[in-house]
Amino acid sequence: MLKFNSPLEAFLYWETQTPNAVFLKQPVDGKVVSYSFSKVGEEARKIALALKELQLPEQSHIALLSKNCAHWVMADLAIMMAGYVSIPIYPTLHADSIHQILEHSESKAIIIGKLDNFELQKSGIPNIPKISVSLYGVKESMTWEELLNNQNTLQEIKLPKPDNLHTIIYTSGTTGNPKGVMHTVGNFVESISTLATSFNLSNHSTLFSYLPLAHVAERVFITGGIMLGSQISFSESLETFAKDLESTQPHVFFAVPRIWTKFQEKILENMPQNKLNVLLKIPLLNTIIKNKIKQKLGLKHAKYIASAAAPLSSSLCKWYNRLDITIYQGYGMTEDCCVSHFNLPGFNKIGTVGRKLNHVQIKLSQEGEILIKNNCLMLGYFKAPDITASVFDDDGYFKTGDIGEYDHEGFLTITGRIKDQFKTDKGKYISPGPIELDMSKNTDIEQICVVGTGIPQPIALITLSELGKSKSKADLCSGLINTLEQISPNYEKHEKIEKVVIMKEDWNVDNGLTTPTLKVKRNSIEKILTLLQTMV
Secondary structure (H helix, E strand, C coil): CCCCCCHHHHHHHHHHHCCCCEEEEEEECCEEEEEEHHHHHHHHHHHHHHHHCCCCCCCCEEEEECCCCHHHHHHHHHHHHCCCEEEEECCCCCHHHHHHHHHHHCEEEEEECCCCCHHHCHHHCCCCCEEECHHHCCCCCEEHHHHHCCCCCCCCCCCCCCCCEEEEEECCCCCCCCCEEEEEHHHHHHHHHHHHHHCCCCCCCEEEECCCCCCHHHHHHHHHHHHCCCEEEECCCCCCHHHHHHHHCCCEEEECHHHHHHHHHHHHHHCCHHHHHHHHCCCCHHHHHHHHHHHHHCCCCCCEEEECCCCCCHHHHHHHHCCCCCCEEEECCCCCCCCCEECECCECCCCCCCEECCCCEEEECCCCEEEEECCCCCCEECCCHHHHHHCECCCCCEEEEEEEEECCCCCEEEEEEHHHCEECCCCCEECHHHHHHHHCCCCCEEEEEEECCCCCCCEEEEEECHHHHCCCHHHHHHHHHHHHHHHHHHCCHHHCCCEEEECCCCCCCCCCCECCCCCECHHHHHHHHHHHHHHC
């Protein structure tokens, strides 16, 4: 990997060295629009000039509201070229949440790209300059396309210093209002350099972007693509996701646990487990089956396949291993810019999140909380000095809020969240994480949240997977009971699940029960418990 002092410096290098190489590939109406480094540079400069003409102070905050698309990356580059700070916003947020972030972040303008229903979000945007992309059906006072008709482009591009503020990333808010995490240019360079070296990534890799770019992991991933001179492809829609991924065949693929569960469901829909077991035992044919599955999943050329954001069950990892698909689990946070722990080729232990990466220092508190220090920790939370001070110890270590333990080889296992622990009316504390992970081995379960505050025994609230929904009530109940019986010996008497409640409604962003990154909002789910206590 070549050494650059900023993502912008890297882009300018690749623009000069490989101007005609395809940088971004955007499907639109079933056809792929390709953007070369030269074309991206031209469009970004014109948008940057439009931002500069707003006469905003240096380092002003510019919001970016869009699903992943080529214009997200071009807008991000334009904001860098103009010398401003980007404020990415999750494209699934409601108007009130958008307004809250725009007001709190003091955003002076906003770029609006690809969205599912902007009309429902529009009222959340205050009276600030808006640049919208007509290609995606959004037309505001200034459109991207109209600005491109300008013959002028930004001529002078000032490269940022490493300690310049690069972005404010708002956390997804699992336990309350989102907090704005401030990261410098140097933090992103350090993070990308560490991860690219650890994963042995090479220049000109093929990448596929689909997880929200407002999240630090995807942001680091795709910014790393800029620094590596990669080719980045996007999905047109949820309906075309599988086809778009298959046609891309990226060299690196990153997913969250729910994606791996969905992939498994699709495979088993076409090839039931019993049939798959038989085929995998047949020499030669098993290789054909494995290659066909990897081709359909888009993983045929993947050199590194990662999972993070939440625990992935060991049984699911082993299931994929049988298909010659090795999933490396990792652990990182918005605040540490993703540089923490990862399993790596040659150093992979299922059930753990790996060993600490280079230049990472770790210690455990008396309560077992993981404390971390690296070279790319956040500056702090925007406009929240008291909260910032509370999450660092006297030695400058960040308090992750996660509880973990190391084995003798240095592999870390996350055992729970301090804030997730609850106490039953028997006065016993319970960490729900391990129980939820054990129960999730049952493929009938889509989502799970173990609760129990103020009741004698914990209960599990679940939603059903597509497989679970297709089963009869008798088969479904039998399977759930069997799961409870299997995991019961692993837990103390006060930890044993007394009842499983199947929820009628799936948990999603729209009903406020998951974050935009698909994490369950435990506080919101627990409120449901008060409505169910008469049943327990």
